[in-house]
Amino acid sequence: MTVAVTRKPVKQRRTFSGGVHPPERKGLAEEAAIEVLPTPAQVRIPLLQHLGAPCKETVKPRTEVALGDVVGESTGFVSAPVHASVSGTTGRLSVTTLPNGRHVSVVPIKSAEAQPLSGRALFDDVFGGEWPTDGLERHEPKQIAEAAHEAGLVGLGGAAFPTHVKLTRNESKPIQTLLINGSECEPYLTADYRLMLEAPAPVISGALLAQRAVGAEDVIVCVEDNKPKAAEALSSAAEGTGVEVRVLKTKYPQGGEKQLTVAVLGKEVPTGGLPLDVGVVVVNVGTAAALARAVFRGKPLTHRVVTVSGGGIKQPKNLLAPVGVSYQELIDYCGGLTKEAARVVAGGPMMGYTIGSLDIPATKGTSGLTVFTHGEVRRSEETACVRCGRCVDVCPLNLVPTKIGLAARAHDVDLVERYYGSACMECGCCAYVCPASLPLVQLIRLGKLLLQRANRS
C-alpha cells in the first residue's frame, strides 16, 4: 500500500446540512455499565436477521447444539449465517413476526443447564483481554472478509447489512477511507456509547482489521460531541495505531451512512448508491468489535449490547444479551414496565418500530428497546399542512417531504417520483418537526411502495 506523501489540508468538517436536535434522554441508561444477561431458558434464533437472503436451517429438531454452532447457513452472497447463542437442544422450527413486519422462521433452542460461557466470563470473552493492533499483516484481506462471513457478522447499527459484503474488495472501486461509526444519534440508545467506553480496544483492533480488509488509507472513528468520554477512551486506545478519532457535532441523523460521509469527508453518496461508490466504507463500532472477536478469537456473533431504556422501564440498563432472547425477558430483567408505559419500540424513538407483542426475539440488529410513557410519545392529532416548509429545512437529503407525503396520500405516483420520493431514507426528521403532525414517514413509505409497484408493472 502506498501512502500519499503530500496531502491537501482538508478543512475539518463536523456535520451535514439539515437534521434535528431531539431531546437526547441518554441520561436514563448512560451511566449503566453493560451487564451480562443471565442465560435465558430458551432462545429463538430467527433465520433472517439481516438485509438479504434468508438462511436455511442446518440442524434438525431435538439436536444438541453448542454455543456458536451454525444453525442456519447463508443462501447467497448478501446473507449471513446464524449461530446458536446458547448451548442446548433445538426444538421444532416455528415462525415469528419481527418488529419490521416480516414473518421469519425461527430455530428455538432450550438452554442446557451448563453453559460454557456466562456472566463475567462471557463479557471477557466478548470484550475483555488483549486486542492486538500490530502484526495484522499476517491476516490476508480475503481471510478477514471470510472470517466476518463465517461469524455471521452484520451491521450492528440497526440496518444489519452483511458485513463481509462491505469488506470484500472490489477492484473497480478502491476504498480511501474507512469510517467507524460511533455516532449513535438515536435518542435514548446508549449501547454503542457503553461499548466505546468499556471496550475501546476491540473497536480499534476491529477497525484496523477492517482497514486491512478494504485497503483503506485512512481510518476515522466518528463520535458525536455529546459522548466526550467515549471519544477519550477511543483516543487513548487508538494511540500509535494511525486510527483518527473525530468528534462531530451532535445532530440527528449523524449516524446515517450518507450523513456521516458528508459530515466527515464532504462526499455525497449518489442517490441509490452506497458509500462504496465514493471510496468510503462505514462500519459501526459494535461491528468493528465483533470483527476483532471473529478474527482473533474465531467466535461468531452470538451476543450484542442492547439498551433497554425509556420512561416506561423501571431500571434502564445496557445488556450484553444473546441473539434470540425475547423482548419480554429483556424487559423483565430491567425490572419490568412501569404503570405509565404506553408504547414499546424496537430500536430508538426516531426510526424504531412499535411492537404489539413482547414475545419477539432480539436479533443481531436490535440495538435497543425503548418504552415510552404517555408523556414522552408524539401526540398524533393531525391538522392540515400549512406548507410552512419546516420539513424541507430539516430534511438531511434535501427533499420536500410534505409534497411526497401528500402526493402519496392522493396516490399520485408521478408526483412522488418528481419529488424523488424513493431517495427518502425515512429518518423521521420531517415528521418530528411537523407542526401539523402529519405522519410523513408513513405516507412517504406508502409513496415508495406505490412507486415500486408502478415501476414493476
Add this chain to the structure above:
Amino acid sequence: MAQDAPDKAEATAAGAEESAPAVRVAPPPHLSKAAITTRWMMMDVLIGLAPVIGMAVLIFRWHAIFQVGLCVVSSIAAEALFTRMRNQPLRIGDGSAAVTGAILGLSLPWSAPWYVAVIGSAAAIGLGKAAFGGLGYNIFNPAMVGRAFVMLSFARELGASAYVSAQSELEIITQATPLTAAKKLAADLAAGTVSAADAPMQLGRAGEFWPLFVGQVNGSLGETSALAVLIGGLYLCLRRSASWEIPAGVVLSGFILAGAANAAGLTPLTALHHVVGGSLLFGAFFIATDPVSSPLTPKGKFLFGLGVGAVIVLLRVFSGYPEGVMFAVLLMNAVVPLLNRWTIPRPVGGPVPRKA
C-alpha cells in the same frame, strides 16, 4: 379524498400481552418537537404584529383599535360560520382566522366604514379560504382576497381620498399618503404644472426619510411605520415563523427596480423611499410570508419575494393605483405552484437514477 391507512395513525394493537399495558402501535418517529404546532406559529405571527398594531394605535388612536378589532372579530365569526356550513370541526383555536383578520384590518384605511371591515372579513375567510377547503388549501392569501374584494366593491370608501380628512384632531391624517403624493407629483411633473425644483416641497413629509421610517405619515393602519414592521418582522424571521427569503426578495427587487424607475424619472421617490414608504415592508414581512400561499422551497421563496417586489414597483409606477402590494401578492400567489415545480431541490447525492 383518499382516506388511507395512514389516517388511522394509532390503533390499539391486537393481542397485546397482559404484561404490556396499553401497547399502542404508531409509525415512527415516536417523539415530536412539542413546541411547534400550527397554533403556536399563528400566535407567533400575532406577537410579531404587536409592534405594528401598537404603532397603529399610537398614530390613529381609536380608529385603529376599532378597525383591527372589528376585522378580527368578524373574521373569527366568519370562520365559525363557514366551518359550520361545511360541517367541519371548529378550529378557531388554531388562530389562523385571527391572523387573517388582523392583517386585513391593518391593511385598511382608518376611515373605512364598519361594513367594509365586516364584508372584507367575510370575503377573506369565505372566498379566500373556506371555498378552497379551509386552512392549508387556499391558493391566495385570504386577507388580500378580502381586501381586493372590498377595494373593488367600495372604491370610494377605500380610495386615496378615504385616507385624508381636512379637519381632524389627528394631524397625520390631514395629509395625503406618501405614495398618493408621489403619484400626483409624477403626474404634475409630466404635465409640467410643477417644476422639478419645487418637487421636494410638493412631497412634503413623504420626501423625508425619518418621518417615513418611523411612521409620521398617513397610510393604511399597519403600513405607516417601517420601524415597527421591521421589529415585528425580524422577530418572525428569527423565530422561523416567517421565511427570511421572502422579505429579502421583496426588498431586494423592490429597491433595485424603484431605483431604476427613479433614475429613469418615472417616479419622484428614491429607492429607499419606495422601500420604507407605503406597505412594501408590511407586505414583505407579514403578507407575502403567509406559508400556505407561498412556495415551499428556499429558492422558490426567494423567487416569489423577488416577484412580489417587482410587481409592487411596476404597479406603483405604471398603474392607476398609488400602491401595489395587494395585487402583487395575489398575482404571485397564482404562480406559486409553478415556482414550487421549478425549484424542486436537488437531493443530496443527486436525482434518483432512472431504471434502464
